[in-house]
Amino acid sequence: MKAIRVAQYGQPEGLTLQERPALVPGRGEVLISVAGSGVNPIDWKILSGAMKAFIPLELPYTPGVEVAGRVAQLGDGVEGFAVGDEVFGFIGIVGGYATEVVASADRLAHRPARLSALEASGVPAAALTAWQALHEQAQIKAGQTVLIHGAAGGVGSMAVQVARIAGATVIATASARNHDYLKSLGADQMIDYTQTPFETAVDAVDVVLDLVGGDTQARSWAVLKAGGVLVSPVSPPDAAQAKTVGASGKHFATRSDGAQLKKIAALFDVGKLRIDVEVLPLSGAEGALRKSWARHTRGKLVLDASR
Template structure:
């Protein structure tokens, strides 16, 4: 099998394509021929070494958290999947940038027929993150107002659509060129973060989804209503900066792999109620270019690796 290998933390340019032995599935695992792998910001953060204090990994390792492909073999305790099934999943914190992978069956869902492998690989981590942020940590309700920062990215794009489906009034921040894109996903209002100060444009927000961190997160406290919630995937919100921390809540979380939840979200894609936008596709051997594209910011939707190219 082929796999991208990281031998030392640092620039993605140092990653190399290597030939490795095929993995063997354990009792509860599935062996997959990978067709496509999603590229996420967590990938280049891990490759750079920025996350090694929190996510220690033995070197060398293969990056990648999202994959889609076809089941080749299953472990003896796996009854939900069979060879030939087309699947997708948030496979773990590393491993997806490879032509074959083993994954715990509980992390996987069947790929909807209407989705290409590239679209399926782009979906799991972003859509699971968006759902868990909005519903498990943000307790979003119909009729509420949600402000989503970096709304045109992978998680943001999914969150706009899921919040709209939940009956929320959705406000998205992004660069000017993404206005029509976000409106097409269901955003009722748009803020060009380069030209407008969101803190002066909105107020009395029930939920802020922070996908940026830093000063954007710090300034987001001011737009929350009493009892509002700030949920961040980037860093733990500091409630002391809220002014009156007793009146608002800040939450930070790590995305949880969940095969049944992913299957339910896949059904929304199958019905056309939610869609995944693929920003760009790179062959596996150009994984360093794919990470550079993600690192550059302003990605609309997701960057994907074509593992079959």
């Protein structure tokens, strides 16, 4: 097998595609022949060294949290999957930028038939984050208004669709070049954050999903109605600010959940969800991480494990 290896924390320079020993699944695990690996902000955050106090890793390591591919071998005790099945999943915090991975079976689901393997490889982390943010943290309801910051990215584009399916009115912040794209996903109103402060264009929203953090999150309290909720997987919302405006703030880390991913797969199969991907070769992981690091991607970047 081959895998991208990170020898030291820092910038993406020096990532290399290396030959590695073949993997063997343990009890409850599945060996996957990888078709594609999704690229996510967590990948470059770990690579930067900013998270090493919270996520200690033995160097060198292989980045990547999500993949899609074919089941090559089953460990003891695995049920619900067979060799040859097409699967996808949020496999863990590292290991995905490779031609083979081993993952716990409960982190996986069968790939949606409507998606190619490369498209599916960009779904799990983003879709689970959006789903858990809106359904579990915000407890979104039909008729509510949801403001989504960073709406054109991987999580944001999924969140726009998840909120729309739930029956919410969706307001999205994004640069003007992404407005038609967001409208096609179901956003009801778009705000060009480069030209218009969002707090001058909206107020009294039920839910803010903050995928940006910093000043954007701080300014978001002004547009929440009393009893509303600000949810962010990026950084913890200020509890004092929440109390001042009579709202709540929630911070969470996305968890792998094969059963939840199965529900998401069903929505893809009936055409209620879609994903837009840009495909780069696995050997070009350095460039992909640089592009993700710039924070201006539309949809998802994925790596083709065959190249």
